[in-house]
Every structure is written in C-alpha cells, then in structure tokens.
Amino acid sequence: MVVPSLKLQDLIEEIRGAKTQAQEREVIQKECAHIRASFRDGDPVHRHRQLAKLLYVHMLGYPAHFGQMECLKLIASSRFTDKRVGYLGAMLLLDERHDAHLLITNSIKNDLSQGIQPVQGLALCTLSTMGSAEMCRDLAPEVEKLLLQPSPYVRKKAILTAVHMIRKVPELSSVFLPPCAQLLHERHHGILLGTITLITELCERSPAALRHFRKVVPQLVQILRTLVTTGYSTEHSISGVSDPFLQVQILRLLRILGRNHEDSSETMNDLLAQVATNTDTSRNAGNAVLFETVLTIMDIRSAAGLRVLAVNILGRFLLNSDRNIRYVALTSLLRLVQSDHSAVQRHRPTVVECLRETDASLSRRALELSLALVNSSNVRAMMQELQAFLESCPPDLRADCASGILLAAERFAPTKRWHIDTILHVLTTAGTHVRDDAVANLTQLIGGAQELHAYSVRRLYNALAENISQQPLVQVAAWCIGEYGDLLLAGNCEEIEPLQVDEEEVLALLEKVLQSHMSLPATRGYALTALMKLSTRLCGDNKAAILEKMPLVERDGPQADEEAKESKEAAQLSEAAPVPTEPQASQLLDLLDLLDGTSGDVQHPPPLDPSPGGALVHLLDLPCAPPSPAPIPDLKVFEREGVQLNLSFIRPPENPALLLITVTATNFSEGDVTHFICQAAVPKSLQLQLQAPSGNTVPARGGLPITQLFRILNPNKAPLRLKLRLTYNHFHQSVQEIFEVHLQVKGQ
Amino acid sequence: MQFMLLFSRQGKLRLQKWYVPLSDKEKKKITRELVQTVLARKPKMCSFLEWRDLKIVYKRYASLYFCCAIEDQDNELITLEIIHRYVELLDKYFGSVCELDIIFNFEKAYFILDEFLLGGEVQETSKKNVLKAIEQADLLQESPKKTLSPIF
Numbered sequence: 001m002v003v004p005s006l007k008l009q010d011l012i013e014e015i016r017g018a019k020t021q022a023q024e025r026e027v028i029q030k031e032c033a034h035i036r037a038s039f040r041d042g043d044p045v046h047r048h049r050q051l052a053k054l055l056y057v058h059m060l061g062y063p064a065h066f067g068q069m070e071c072l073k074l075i076a077s078s079r080f081t082d083k084r085v086g087y088l089g090a091m092l093l094l095d096e097r098h099d100a101h102l103l104i105t106n107s108i109k110n111d112l113s114q115g116i117q118p119v120q121g122l123a124l125c126t127l128s129t130m131g132s133a134e135m136c137r138d139l140a141p142e143v144e145k146l147l148l149q150p151s152p153y154v155r156k157k158a159i160l161t162a163v164h165m166i167r168k169v170p171e172l173s174s175v176f177l178p179p180c181a182q183l184l185h186e187r188h189h190g191i192l193l194g195t196i197t198l199i200t201e202l203c204e205r206s207p208a209a210l211r212h213f214r215k216v217v218p219q220l221v222q223i224l225r226t227l228v229t230t231g232y233s234t235e236h237s238i239s240g241v242s243d244p245f246l247q248v249q250i251l252r253l254l255r256i257l258g259r260n261h262e263d264s265s266e267t268m269n270d271l272l273a274q275v276a277t278n279t280d281t282s283r284n285a286g287n288a289v290l291f292e293t294v295l296t297i298m299d300i301r302s303a304a305g306l307r308v309l310a311v312n313i314l315g316r317f318l319l320n321s322d323r324n325i326r327y328v329a330l331t332s333l334l335r336l337v338q339s340d341h342s343a344v345q346r347h348r349p350t351v352v353e354c355l356r357e358t359d360a361s362l363s364r365r366a367l368e369l370s371l372a373l374v375n376s377s378n379v380r381a382m383m384q385e386l387q388a389f390l391e392s393c394p395p396d397l398r399a400d401c402a403s404g405i406l407l408a409a410e411r412f413a414p415t416k417r418w419h420i421d422t423i424l425h426v427l428t429t430a431g432t433h434v435r436d437d438a439v440a441n442l443t444q445l446i447g448g449a450q451e452l453h454a455y456s457v458r459r460l461y462n463a464l465a466e467n468i469s470q471q472p473l474v475q476v477a478a479w480c481i482g483e484y485g486d487l488l489l490a491g492n493c494e495e496i497e498p499l500q501v502d503e504e505e506v507l508a509l510l511e512k513v514l515q516s517h518m519s520l521p522a523t524r525g526y527a528l529t530a531l532m533k534l535s536t537r538l539c540g541d542n543k544a545a546i547l548e549k550m551p552l553v554e555r556d557g558p559q560a561d562e563e564a565k566e567s568k569e570a571a572q573l574s575e576a577a578p579v580p581t582e583p584q585a586s587q588l589l590d591l592l593d594l595l596d597g598t599s600g601d602v603q604h605p606p607p608l609d610p611s612p613g614g615a616l617v618h619l620l621d622l623p624c625a626p627p628s629p630a631p632i633p634d635l636k637v638f639e640r641e642g643v644q645l646n647l648s649f650i651r652p653p654e655n656p657a658l659l660l661i662t663v664t665a666t667n668f669s670e671g672d673v674t675h676f677i678c679q680a681a682v683p684k685s686l687q688l689q690l691q692a693p694s695g696n697t698v699p700a701r702g703g704l705p706i707t708q709l710f711r712i713l714n715p716n717k718a719p720l721r722l723k724l725r726l727t728y729n730h731f732h733q734s735v736q737e738i739f740e741v742h743l744q745v746k747g748q
Numbered sequence: 749m750q751f752m753l754l755f756s757r758q759g760k761l762r763l764q765k766w767y768v769p770l771s772d773k774e775k776k777k778i779t780r781e782l783v784q785t786v787l788a789r790k791p792k793m794c795s796f797l798e799w800r801d802l803k804i805v806y807k808r809y810a811s812l813y814f815c816c817a818i819e820d821q822d823n824e825l826i827t828l829e830i831i832h833r834y835v836e837l838l839d840k841y842f843g844s845v846c847e848l849d850i851i852f853n854f855e856k857a858y859f860i861l862d863e864f865l866l867g868g869e870v871q872e873t874s875k876k877n878v879l880k881a882i883e884q885a886d887l888l889q890e891s892p893k894k895t896l897s898p899i900f
Binding site for chain 2: 009012016052055056059060061080081084085088091092095096097116117118121124125128129130132153156157160161163164189190193194197235236238243244245246248249252284285287288291292295323324325326327328358359360361362
C-alpha cells in the first residue's frame with residue numbers, strides 16, 4: 001500500500017505543532033526518512049514536493065545534503081513546477097564547494113536558450129546567485145546573446161547576471177563592455193538600472209574601462225535630469241520621488257566617473273545642485289537620493305559653493321527627527337571633518353547636541369566627531385561639553401571619551417593649570433577607564449609646572465581625601481603628596497582657598513590608602529614611596545611615628561596576611577633605597593646598564609674626562625635641621641670643539657637631601673649643535689628626576705644655551721655619582737659622549 | 749547586498765538569501781550571531797549597525813525582522829527602501845501579509861524576492877512588473893499546456 005506523502009503545508013503544520021525541540025526533531029527525522037526513501041525510489045511526480053519539504057527543514061537547521069542530486073533531476077525536468085523548486089533547491093543547497101554544482105551547467109545552458117521567459121528567468125537567477133567561476137566562463141556566451149534579445153524581462157536579468165560573472169571572472173569584462181553603450185539608450189527602467197550597475201562594476205575593476213565610460217557622463221546627466229524633472233509616475237515613484245533606486249545608482253556611477261576628473265565633474269555640477277535643492281525630503285526615499293547626491297558632491301571635483309551646500313545638507317540631516325538620517329549624517333561628517341574642516345565646524349553646536357542621543361551608536365559617532373572638531377579656539381567650551389558627556393555616557397564609551405579628552409587637552413590646553421584641572425576631572429569621573437600612561441603623563445606635567453606644584457598638590461589632596469577608590473587618581477595624588485608634601489603643609493596658595501593641613505592628616509590619608517582593599521599593589525607602592533619621601537622632608541620626630549604606624553605582623557586570619565605583606569614591602573623598601581616610577585624611567589633604565597651596577601664603590605672613582613679641573617668637588621656636611629649649607633661652585637664637566645656642559649647646584653635649605661642641578665649646554669664654535677639630548681643615571685641609592693630640557697638646539701657662536709634641571713634626592717647621604725650621556729649633531733657629524741661626575745659629600 | 753535574512757522575534761529563521769559563497773557552517777554562525785545582535789537592539793535605536801566589516805540595515809515589520817548586509821559603499825537609506833518595497837510586494841501578493849503566510853509559503857517568498865533582486869542588485873523598480881512576472885510564473889505552474897504571452 002502506498003502511503004501518500006505529506007503535503008508541504010501539512011508537514012509545516014505538524015512541525016509547528018510539536019511542543020518540544022525533541023518532538024520537532026522526531027517529526028522531522030521521520031519525514032526525512034520518507035523523503036530519502038522517495039528519492040531512492042525515484043518518484044518523479046512528487047519529487048518537487050519532497051524537495052520543498054526538505055528545503056523547509058533545511059531552513060530550520062537540519063541537514064539536507066541528500067537532496068542535492070534531486071535538484072539536478074528537477075532542473076532537468078520539463079515541468080515548470082519541477083524547475084521552479086529545483087532551481088530554488090540549487091540556490092539553497094548547492095554552492096561552488098560542491099562538485100555537484102557543475103552538473104547543472106548543462107541544464108542552465110539548455111534553459112537559457114529554449115525561449116520560455118520564466119524558465120530563462122529561473123536559469124539566470126540561479127546563475128547569478130550561485131554561479132561559480134567555471135560556470136560563468138562556460139555560460140558567458142549564452143548570457144551575452146540574451147543581452148540584446150527583444151524581451152526586457154530576460155534582458156534585465158541577463159545584464160545583472162553579467163555583473164555577477166564579471167565579479168567571478170574579471171576577464172569577462174571584455175565580453176560585456178561593448179553592449180553597454182547601446183543598452184544605455186533603453187528606456188525600460190529595469191534595463192537602465194542593470195546597465196548602470198554593470199558599467200559601475202566595469203569601471204570599478206579597470207581604469208581603462210573608467211576612461212572609456214567617461215564619455216557617457218553627458219548621457220547619464222541627461223537621464224537623471226529627465227527623471228528628476230518628469231512628473232509623478234505611478235509605476236516608479238516613491239513618495240513623490242521618481243524611481244529613487246535608479247537615481248541613486250546613476251549618482252553613484254557619476255561619483256566614480258567624476259572622481260579626480262575636472263571635466264566630468266564640471267559637466268555634472270549643475271545637475272547635482274539641482275537634485276540637491278529640488279528633491280522632496282519629507283520621506284526616506286527623497287533623503288536617500290539626497291544622501292547619495294551629497295556623497296557624490298563631496299567625492300568629485302565640485303565647486304566650492306556646492307561642497308558647502310552638501311555639508312549644510314548634512315547639517316540639516318542632523319536636525320531631522322528620523323534618527324536613521326541623523327546616523328548617516330554623523331557618519332558622513334566624520335569622513336569629511338579632515339578635508340572640509342571649517343565647513344563642518346559650522347555645525348559644531350548641532351553635533352554637540354547629538355551627544356545627548358539615547359542611541360549609543362549615534363552618541364558614539366557624535367563623540368568621535370566632537371573630538372575631531374576640538375581646536376585651540378573652542379577647546380574650553382568643547383571640553384565642558386565632553387566632560388559633561390563623560391559623566392553620563394554609556395560605559396562602553398567611557399574609555400574612548402576619557403582618552404579623547406586627555407588627548408585633546410594635551411594638544412590644545414590653553415594653560416597648564418587648565419590642563420591639570422582637566423586631567424584631574426577625568427581621573428575623578430572616569431578614573432578606572434583611563435589608559436595606563438595617564439598617570440605618567442600627569443606626573444610629568446605637574447612636575448614640569450613648577451609654579452603649579454602647590455596648587456596641584458592641594459587639589460589632589462582634596463580629591464584624594466574625598467575618594468580613594470579611583471586608582472590612577474590615587475597614584476598621582478600619592479606621588480604628588482610625596483614630592484610636594486612640604487608645599488601642602490606650608491598652608492598658603494593664592495589660587496585656591498587656604499587649606500590647613502597638618503602632618504598627621506596627610507600621613508593618616510596615605511596610610512588609609514595603603515590599607516584599603518581597593519588599592520592595587522602599584523597604588524600601595526606609590527603610597528609607600530610617598531611616605532618614604534615625606535619622612536625625609538618632614539622634620540625628625542615623626543619618623544618614629546611613621547614606623548610605628550606600619551601594621552605589625554599577626555598570626556590570625558587573611559587580614560593579618562595582608563598586613564604582613566605590607567610591612568614586608570615596607571621593610572624591603574627601606575633596605576634598598578626607594579625607587580618610585582619616574583616619568584623618564586625608560587631613559588633611566590637604558591642607562592643603568594652603563595653604570596656597571598656598582599652602587600657601593602666609592603674608594604677610587606675614575607677621573608673625570610676631559611674636564612681639566614678636579615674630579616672631586618667637596619661639599620659641606622649637611623645636618624638634618626635647616627641651617628643654610630655653603631653654596632657649591634659651578635662645575636664645567638665637558639668640553640669638545642667649543643661645546644661645553646656646565647653644572648650649577650642649588651641646595652634648598654628646607655630640604656637637605658635634595659640637590660637641584662641645572663645643566664647648561666653652550667656653544668662657542670662656528671657650527672650649530674642640533675638634536676641635543678642629555679641623559680643621566682645615578683646609582684640605586686639615589687633618586688634622579690630629569691625635567692624636560694629647554695630645547696634641542698644650541699646655535700653657533702654663543703647662541704642661546706640649552707638648560708635642563710636635574711633633581712637628585714639623596715636621603716642616605718650616599719656618594720653622588722652622576723653618569724651623563726650626550727648625543728648631538730655638530731659639524732655634520734653625530735657625537736656621543738659618556739662620562740661620570742663625582743660629587744663627594746664631606747664629612748662621611 | 750551580501751545577504752538578506754528574515755527572522756521572527758524568537759530568532760527563528762524564515763528566509764535566507766545569500767549572495768556570497770559561504771559554507772553551511774559559516775552561514776549558520778553568521779545567522780546565529782547576527783540574529784542575537786539585532787534582537788538585542790532596543791526599539792528606539794536606529795536601523796543601522798556595524799557588524800564585522802559589514803553594514804547591517806534592519807527593520808521590523810510586525811513579528812518579522814528584515815535584515816540586510818550591505819557593503820561599505822552602499823547607501824543605507826536606499827536599502828531601507830529596498831526592504832520596504834519587498835514587504836509591499838509580499839503584501840500585494842498575499843493580501844495583507846503576515847508571518848504565517850511567509851512560513852507556509854516560503855518558496856513563494858523566495859520567488860517574489862528573485863523577481864525584485866538579482867545577484868544582490870535591484871533588477872526591477874516597477875511594482876507592477878514584478879507582480880506580473882510572478883503571476884505569469886504561477887499560471888505556468890498551474891497549467892503548463894497553456895501558451896504564454898511574453899511577460900513584457
């Protein structure tokens with residue numbers, strides 16, 4: 001007894017009736033078994049129905065490879081029903097990876113030439129969807145014949161099939177290029193559209209084709225003009241715009257032809273202006289055409305007035321209530337911000353408004369565009385907006401916003417204080433999202449702004465007192481307090497309200513940081529180092545207090561382990577002298593190799609070379625309390641061919657461990673010194689901080705010298721050894737000199 | 749256009765048209781990821797998103813999402829018109845189309861799409877012509893003995 005096979009719709013019904021995934025699987029497996037059997041038996045009558053069912057379950061994700069050969073059989077059948085399903089199956093189940101796909105080539109060839117339009121349509125459709133390179137090569141002649149056949153239905157499909165063939169086999173361009181000229185005279189929209197798509201494809205692939213088709217620019221302009229000026233046509237209009245699909249395609253081809261070509265650009269200039277001004281923008285169809293027009297205007301050699309018009313259209317788009325329109329406007333303006341900066345600047349207020357978008361993909365673009373629009377004249381206003389945005393923006397934009405603000409601040413900061421304030425605000429608002437180098441950058445910035453030390457340390461202290469959770473902020477604050485703790489305690493600074501802070505409070509705060517579970521190991525390192533530095537800057541009797549405050553090792557619980565670790569860290573640090581992260585640490589590290597690591601050897605320092613005078617400069621002994629030490633005379637440490645390096649010394653009375661060295665490079669020769677870099681290293685028992693030099697060039701004949709400030713901290717009164725490395729260009733040669741300077745402390 | 753996907757709000761695929769050659773496995777992966785991404789979008793968000801190196805244009809009509817992947821130089825706004833035109837064609841053909849029509853007549857949905865787009869490009873901009881072509885093909889299917897006049 002033959003069981004009639006399920007109809008497609010009945011199977012669908014049954015599958016949808018399944019209550020669980022397992023049930024569905026069961027139904028499908030059962031049916032697939034039937035289908036397989038039916039294929040094996042070779043039933044031609046119901047084959048198309050079986051394949052259709054198989055295609056349905058394939059869409060649900062089930063395997064259907066055993067239907068591939070059935071596609072072939074159905075395609076070869078003379079029944080249209082069979083062909084329809086067979087070709088659909090081929091498009092869904094066969095692709096160029098399967099050897100089977102080549103087997104349909106012959107059927108397609110037959111179907112292309114047998115003259116029944118729907119059948120030719122199926123064949124062309126399938127060929128353009130899954131045709132492999134071999135198939136395309138085989139069938140190109142057939143498709144070529146169909147290009148100029150009488151029926152538009154077949155021709156329009158043949159043209160787009162040609163587009164696919166060229167994509168697969170670029171050499172076929174030579175076959176499909178010649179008919180284009182004639183096809184361009186057609187009036188049928190489908191054929192025109194296909195032809196323009198074909199010409200676009202040809203031009204994109206070959207500069208020769210591009211040159212060849214430049215001559216049709218006037219014709220294209222005419223076609224588009226006719227479209228735009230013709231009245232409403234029921235057949236092709238959408239929302240009062242004549243065939244927007246065709247308009248967009250023409251505009252795109254014009255863009256390619258007009259790019260980098262004055263004459264073509266000029267030919268299309270008027271038309272583009274016409275389309276830009278006359279297109280109805282009440283609905284999406286019109287805006288789509290307008291958008292394409294703007295893209296074309298911006299890409300070709302258009303007149304300046306036209307470019308401004310285009311940017312203004314984008315500016316208007318930004319105000320459109322449709323957020324899709326705002327999206328394309330933001331994307332396009334971002335692409336134009338470099339080339340047409342001033343035109344885009346005019347729309348800055350609107351762009352900034354877009355920061356308030358609720359849709360994250362829009363606010364992201366608004367952010368990128370806003371950052372690109374920051375310049376020295378609008379930086380203060382823009383930063384205000386961006387800071388406000390940073391406070392409320394979605395988390396995935398925080399990092400980009402923070403680094404964008406910091407970068408813009410670095411480029412356009414009007415004053416150092418504003419710069420410091422800005423970075424401080426970013427660290428407070430989004431500290432966890434800033435990049436690692438933000439800490440180093442800020443410490444270097446503050447370090448280099450001597451006049452703002454008091455201000456910075458005060459602001460940072462206040463910020464830290466309020467919140468010790470934002471790690472970069474805590475690190476910078478700790479560093480600052482360590483460096484300038486004396487200024488903090490001194491009490492007065494005219495730039496902000498007077499603040500009375502005493503030592504106890506400062507130390508308590510640093511200790512709080514040290515013990516907080518929120519502090520990272522690096523942060524703890526900064527806090528410890530700060531405490532160490534403060535122990536040398538603050539007067540004697542607090543030393544005992546500081547050491548006391550370190551937690552004692554206890555034997556119970558995880559808290560004790562943490563404390564034990566901390567006290568161990570403290571102990572290690574006090575044995576080896578403190579080594580904080582310096583802003584110019586990388587320079588320092590490179591040179592440490594040169595020092596041969598002998599940090600303790602003072603017996604026989606090698607003589608200084610080539611300086612004439614003494615290698616040793618005797619310094620007065622320095623007590624802890626602050627009587628003023630004898631001044632240290634200047635020292636010439638280097639001379640070569642008229643280039644000299646001098647060191648001058650300052651010992652700040654309130655800080656006996658600190659030595660400020662000003663290095664001065666002078667040039668009395670006849671040739672300029674350029675690319676001058678001075679690097680320095682000290683033994684581990686000392687700390688060295690190099691500030692940025694005043695420049696890299698010393699003009700000849702006593703021109704303006706370069707000065708650079710070195711700060712050396714010597715809390716343990718270790719012997720001062722300074723290794724210097726100079727590199728510069730002089731008399732067209734590059735010079736490198738390495739030498740040591742020894743400054744022995746008297747009374748050791 | 750590289751591909752078009754239709755899927756329900758539960759993420760069930762209703763149509764998949766691929767204009768680029770990819771393995772079954774790759775297609776499944778792309779479908780799964782993209783469906784997840786689109787379904788996660790909130791209702792007030794814009795219709796465009798960037799995904800891998802493609803631009804995705806999607807729009808929801810009732811319970812169905814229409815989702816197209818286009819290339820960098822393609823116009824997003826006109827793609828929205830393409831999607832809308834396709835929906836209009838389905839609507840005209842089925843008479844007030846709903847998801848069920850597309851489920852139970854998925855082959856017809858493909859046939860209609862294949863009269864509107866070819867190789868990922870628009871082939872016919874007249875609604876009338878597309879519908880006439882489908883009509884002719886349906887007639888041919890039902891009564892193969894009848895001789896057909898050329899479609900146009």
